[in-house]
Amino acid sequence: MDEASYQSFEGFVVSSGDRLMRTAVLLTGNRHAAEDLLQGALERTYRRWEAERIIVPEAYVRRVMVNAASRWRRTRQIREEPLDAAVERVGVEGVPDLALRDQVLSALQELPRRQRAVVVLRYFDDLSEAAVAEILGCSVGSVKSHASRALARLRLSQHLGDVRIQSERRR
Amino acid sequence: MPADDAPPGTGDAFASDPLREQKLRELLDQATRSVTAPAGLAARVRAREVSRHQTRRRALVIGAAALATSSVIVGGMAVEHHFTSGGGLSVITAADGSVLPTPATGTPANPGVPPAGVATSSPAAPAISLPPVTPARPDQATVDQIALAFNEAFDADDNVDDGLAYVQNGSEYHDLTVRFGQQYPGLVGNLRVRLEDITMNTSDRARATVVLTHSDPVLGARWGYEIRRGVEAVRVNGRWLVSASTYMFLVGTA
Numbered sequence: 235m236d237e238a239s240y241q242s243f244e245g246f247v248v249s250s251g252d253r254l255m256r257t258a259v260l261l262t263g264n265r266h267a268a269e270d271l272l273q274g275a276l277e278r279t280y281r282r283w284e285a286e287r288i289i290v291p292e293a294y295v296r297r298v299m300v301n302a303a304s305r306w307r308r309t310r311q312i313r314e315e316p317l318d319a320a321v322e323r324v325g326v327e328g329v330p331d332l333a334l335r336d337q338v339l340s341a342l343q344e345l346p347r348r349q350r351a352v353v354v355l356r357y358f359d360d361l362s363e364a365a366v367a368e369i370l371g372c373s374v375g376s377v378k379s380h381a382s383r384a385l386a387r388l389r390l391s392q393h394l395g396d397v398r399i400q401s402e403r404r405r
Numbered sequence: 406m407p408a409d410d411a412p413p414g415t416g417d418a419f420a421s422d423p424l425r426e427q428k429l430r431e432l433l434d435q436a437t438r439s440v441t442a443p444a445g446l447a448a449r450v451r452a453r454e455v456s457r458h459q460t461r462r463r464a465l466v467i468g469a470a471a472l473a474t475s476s477v478i479v480g481g482m483a484v485e486h487h488f489t490s491g492g493g494l495s496v497i498t499a500a501d502g503s504v505l506p507t508p509a510t511g512t513p514a515n516p517g518v519p520p521a522g523v524a525t526s527s528p529a530a531p532a533i534s535l536p537p538v539t540p541a542r543p544d545q546a547t548v549d550q551i552a553l554a555f556n557e558a559f560d561a562d563d564n565v566d567d568g569l570a571y572v573q574n575g576s577e578y579h580d581l582t583v584r585f586g587q588q589y590p591g592l593v594g595n596l597r598v599r600l601e602d603i604t605m606n607t608s609d610r611a612r613a614t615v616v617l618t619h620s621d622p623v624l625g626a627r628w629g630y631e632i633r634r635g636v637e638a639v640r641v642n643g644r645w646l647v648s649a650s651t652y653m654f655l656v657g658t659a
Contacts, residue, residue: 235451240447240451243447243450243451244447244448247442247446247447247450248447251441251442251446252440252441252442254442255440255441255442255443256437256440259437259440260433260436260437265440268440269443272442272446273446273449273450273453276446276447276450277450277453277454277457280450280451280454281454331435331436331438331439334432334435334436335436335437335439337436338432338433338436339436353429353433354433357426357429357430357433358430358433358434358437360430385425385426385429388429
């Protein structure tokens with residue numbers, strides 16, 4: 235890859251890296267696995283960066299991550315490690331909301347991989363049902379079905395009990 | 406905001422309506438708001454790819470080198486490709502040169518001869534029944550002289566002409582041998598020669614299987630090559646020599 239191409243790749247990583255990292259964290263459930271997942275997806279993207287024009291790089295990386303996360307989970311290669319506060323952006327109140335993240339990630343981990351992917355792509359990445367179906371290689375109806383079941387399971391999740399209480403207290 | 410269809414005592418943050426879907430969006434956003442990508446991620450990706458590319462190239466070079474010989478020893482086992490008249494037969498032998506038993510009979514595989522019943526790539530022979538020919542075994546003095554010729558011819562020391570004195574028309578191969586030594590400097594002092602199954606074709610011609618072994622001086626004894634070939638010795642003026650065709654094949658095509 236020549237220097238100009240690398241510069242454009244680096245620009246893409248700088249502009250989209252944080253967003254993609256957040257997707258990776260939601261897909262994998264922990265930061266270390268998310269870093270591995272994102273880096274692996276970016277390496278694949280890097281190999282194709284010059285040879286093939288990738289029209290929407292972020293969508294491409296997201297697709298690679300979703301598929302890789304599914305495979306990793308099947309082979310249990312994800313490093314299960316506790317959340318840590320290292321390399322966190324300090325939040326508005328001065329500390330990252332690790333408790334909330336822990337609850338949300340734990341609830342997501344309870345979902346089957348397909349449902350989790352739908353939740354992340356649909357409700358975090360804000361993709362349309364058609365776009366999610368295209369990434370997952372299934373029908374729009376299947377996406378709707380997965381989303382509905384995932385929402386029902388999340389509603390029953392023990393991990394999100396406090397979220398309900400906080401939400402009621404705020405009202 | 407309890408959900409209408411939620412069981413009592415369970416979380417109710419989400420249900421299938423736009424408001425609750427919005428709540429889920431906010432939660433996912435809040436939960437990961439402080440997450441950032443590692444610093445220098447693009448550079449890390451590039452470094453990994455460069456390293457991967459170099460590793461792949463190195464593997465290709467090693468693979469090409471391995472394919473250039475007839476056999477490659479990996480760990481304790483060697484997969485060999487025999488270039489007998491039948492050709493195309495692969496057997497597995499131990500790296501130390503000993504021969505493993507064949508699975509069917511438990512008898513040692515003859516390194517120079519394909520086991521019975523194994524198809525080879527040679528063209529189908531005409532259906533003519535010939536009486537079995539028992540090769541003549543040479544006496545011990547002849548065996549020693551032939552072995553001496555091969556050991557001296559392939560001793561891989563610095564004196565090329567000493568070795569070529571044991572090769573039929575050896576003087577013609579001086580330049581070839583010098584080039585061979587320059588091309589494979591790691592062979593010098595590292596090559597071992599062993600002869601097996603010496604049989605007499607005529608009173609002045611003998612066939613045998615030569616096993617040339619050398620280990621890689623850099624990678625150590627577990628990595629190297631074992632070349633097993635059918636070879637021919639000729640008696641010229643009462644002296645046994647490595648035949649010109651055998652030397653040309655072993656050195657000239659290496």
